[in-house]
Amino acid sequence: MYFEKVKAEYVDGKRKLIPTGEPDVFYPADDVIIAIGQENRFEWIERDLGIEFDKWDMPVVSPETFASTAPKVFFGGDAALGPKNVITAVAQGHQAAISIDLYCNGLDISDRPAPDTKLFSTKMGIHEWAYDNDVTTDNRFIVPQADKKETLSNRLKEVELGFDLATAFKEAQRCLNCDVQTVFDEYKCIECDACMDICPTNCITFTTNEDDENSLRMKLLVPAINQEQELLVSDTLKTGKVMVKDEDVCLHCGLCAERCPTAAWDMKQFNYNTAKAGHLCYA
Amino acid sequence: MTYIKPKFAHPRLPENKLGYTRKEYEGSLSTLCAGCGHDSISAAIVDACFELNIEPHRVAKMSGIGCSSKTPAYFLSNSHGFNSVHGRMPSVTTGANLANRSMIYLGVSGDGDTASIGMGQFTHVIRRNVNMTYIVMNNGCYGLTKGQDSATADYGSISKSGHVNSFEGIDLCGMAIELGATFVAQSFSGDKAQLIPLIKAALSHSGFSLINVVSPCVTFNNNQGSTKSYDYVREHNEALSSIDFVPVREEILTEYDHTKLKVVEMHDGSLIKLNKLSPEWDPQDKLSIMTALHKSHERHEILTGLLYIDSESVELNELINTTNVPLNTLTEKELCPGSEILEQICSDLR
Numbered sequence: 001m002y003f004e005k006v007k008a009e010y011v012d013g014k015r016k017l018i019p020t021g022e023p024d025v026f027y028p029a030d031d032v033i034i035a036i037g038q039e040n041r042f043e044w045i046e047r048d049l050g051i052e053f054d055k056w057d058m059p060v061v062s063p064e065t066f067a068s069t070a071p072k073v074f075f076g077g078d079a080a081l082g083p084k085n086v087i088t089a090v091a092q093g094h095q096a097a098i099s100i101d102l103y104c105n106g107l108d109i110s111d112r113p114a115p116d117t118k119l120f121s122t123k124m125g126i127h128e129w130a131y132d133n134d135v136t137t138d139n140r141f142i143v144p145q146a147d148k149k150e151t152l153s154n155r156l157k158e159v160e161l162g163f164d165l166a167t168a169f170k171e172a173q174r175c176l177n178c179d180v181q182t183v184f185d186e187y188k189c190i191e192c193d194a195c196m197d198i199c200p201t202n203c204i205t206f207t208t209n210e211d212d213e214n215s216l217r218m219k220l221l222v223p224a225i226n227q228e229q230e231l232l233v234s235d236t237l238k239t240g241k242v243m244v245k246d247e248d249v250c251l252h253c254g255l256c257a258e259r260c261p262t263a264a265w266d267m268k269q270f271n272y273n274t275a276k277a278g279h280l281c282y283a
Numbered sequence: 284m285t286y287i288k289p290k291f292a293h294p295r296l297p298e299n300k301l302g303y304t305r306k307e308y309e310g311s312l313s314t315l316c317a318g319c320g321h322d323s324i325s326a327a328i329v330d331a332c333f334e335l336n337i338e339p340h341r342v343a344k345m346s347g348i349g350c351s352s353k354t355p356a357y358f359l360s361n362s363h364g365f366n367s368v369h370g371r372m373p374s375v376t377t378g379a380n381l382a383n384r385s386m387i388y389l390g391v392s393g394d395g396d397t398a399s400i401g402m403g404q405f406t407h408v409i410r411r412n413v414n415m416t417y418i419v420m421n422n423g424c425y426g427l428t429k430g431q432d433s434a435t436a437d438y439g440s441i442s443k444s445g446h447v448n449s450f451e452g453i454d455l456c457g458m459a460i461e462l463g464a465t466f467v468a469q470s471f472s473g474d475k476a477q478l479i480p481l482i483k484a485a486l487s488h489s490g491f492s493l494i495n496v497v498s499p500c501v502t503f504n505n506n507q508g509s510t511k512s513y514d515y516v517r518e519h520n521e522a523l524s525s526i527d528f529v530p531v532r533e534e535i536l537t538e539y540d541h542t543k544l545k546v547v548e549m550h551d552g553s554l555i556k557l558n559k560l561s562p563e564w565d566p567q568d569k570l571s572i573m574t575a576l577h578k579s580h581e582r583h584e585i586l587t588g589l590l591y592i593d594s595e596s597v598e599l600n601e602l603i604n605t606t607n608v609p610l611n612t613l614t615e616k617e618l619c620p621g622s623e624i625l626e627q628i629c630s631d632l633r
Contacts, residue, residue: 135291137290193473194319197323197326198288200288200291201292202293238517249293249294258317259317262318
């Protein structure tokens with residue numbers, strides 16, 4: 001199989017493959033499987049409809065409203081902003097649907113409805129949470145595969161067999177519960193240090209605040225060096241100290257909330273529902 | 284739905300000189316009430332032992348009965364321990380200390396275990412200057428039996444049920460100094476910056492060291508009107524000095540300003556540095572601290588910090604000249620040295 005040599009160049013942040021002009025390269029192979037990609041082609045759209053196209057021959061689409069330059073035409077998925085994954089395509093579809101709905105109701109399409117968010121306590125009783133707070137030390141489980149002899153001879157045979165029930169359960173237990181947030185109420189805190197003492201990863205520190213965030217980061221029980229992860233810093237407490245939590249190492253195990261005598265800590269689940277067309281918030 | 288401490292630790296947890304992290308000094312998960320001051324003291328003990336580079340197997344945790352005496356299960360799980368009869372921890376520790384003086388004895392007791400049922404034991408362990416650290420987790424009530432006033436509850440303190448205490452509370456520190464204790468400190472469970480260096484100094488002291496730690500009982504004695512609640516102690520806490528502990532062999536580079544800083548050299552060469560001294564008090568002067576304690580009592584203040592230290596202290600084993608090696612390592616050769624030695628002893632007595 002011969003391959004043409006190209007090099008990647010970035011023009012306005014977009015990747016472009018340009019032939020280097022060098023001779024083609026030969027790779028010997030037993031078998032060659034051709035995978036065909038997909039691309040956007042819009043030859044079928046007449047260019048006098050009022051839909052503007054850019055230099056890549058892609059429609060000009062707003063990344064917020066997914067409206068084209070023609071007021072009644074909307075795009076979503078690969079056709080809108082280029083190929084991404086299916087989750088993005090669905091989300092864009094929702095946004096386009098909201099725009100269509102607003103447009104049909106005679107409303108401003110740039111006035112977007114907010115997503116529906118909720119934060120609610122998962123406390124159910126002593127040592128009981130509505131989520132599974134156990135932290136497992138298991139490594140990732142390997143998905144078993146069918147025998148190669150079989151999968152290579154029968155192309156309809158699925159390669160990954162999937163987990164059995166027990167392993168699937170264990171794999172699910174590895175969930176980090178990042179939807180469950182540690183929420184701190186300053187006015188309830190009596191500064192008994194119980195949360196600081198119990199935290200298995202020493203991510204909670206009660207200390208005096210600093211003007212400079214970096215010096216505060218270095219003052220924690222274990223310095224918080226991952227600058228990409230913001231610190232949770234409370235308001236000033238009664239004794240003049242603040243509670244600082246390094247979110248970088250939190251296991252969401254809930255022990256801080258468990259050992260808090262005044263429920264100043266609570267494990268709250270964060271729910272996010274994306275806004276959808278026909279939502280009541282603009283009715 | 285689990286109540287287990289995860290095995291995960293911070294990936295960058297600092298190590299001490301022995302290569303251990305704090306995890307190696309921790310114990311099992313506390314079963315005390317959430318927010319109990321005793322848990323903070325346990326955490327301070329963990330920090331102190333970690334920072335002092337103590338090998339956990341060299342520590343013996345001694346306790347009696349009570350909420351406080353349960354805590355040895357929640358720190359230093361790699362150490363030895365003895366949970367003795369109510370109030371009898373001092374005599375068990377005295378025995379253990381005489382049998383093996385190479386161990387570090389850490390006694391943990393409460394206000395009931397010390398000031399009520401164990402008062403006799405407490406006075407005698409001080410009198411004998413047993414080489415141990417005696418931590419009193421003092422919450423002024425019997426938390427294990429629903430919060431009745433204890434012997435250290437202050438006069439006029441109001442219990443959770445509204446009852447006003449009509450008896451004077453026992454001042455353990457004043458009493459210990461009177462009885463000749465060689466290291467006496469008072470602290471508050473909510474002030475680790477003070478408590479940790481105090482525990483480190485106490486563990487390094489040769490002889491009996493007492494730390495009376497006011498440790499609020501969140502369940503039964505953290506109400507308005509209580510003199511052992513978090514709020515009350517924070518408002519009435521009067522620190523005599525800020526304290527730094529410099530372990531032996533650590534190089535000292537700076538010169539001190541002796542007008543502002545008092546440095547007490549300990550038996551093993553460690554230093555206790557006391558900053559921002561209260562002017563009318565000297566930690567090596569018994570009279571000054573007794574006066575300060577009485578004055579603070581009148582002013583309804585809780586004096587905290589290192590109250591008194593006698594750095595010339597001679598502990599029990601030195602005093603009665605016992606053998607340096609643990610008794611269980613003595614063989615027949617040492618115990619029965621033969622008729623020649625016996626003859627020599629007898630001739631000395633003639």
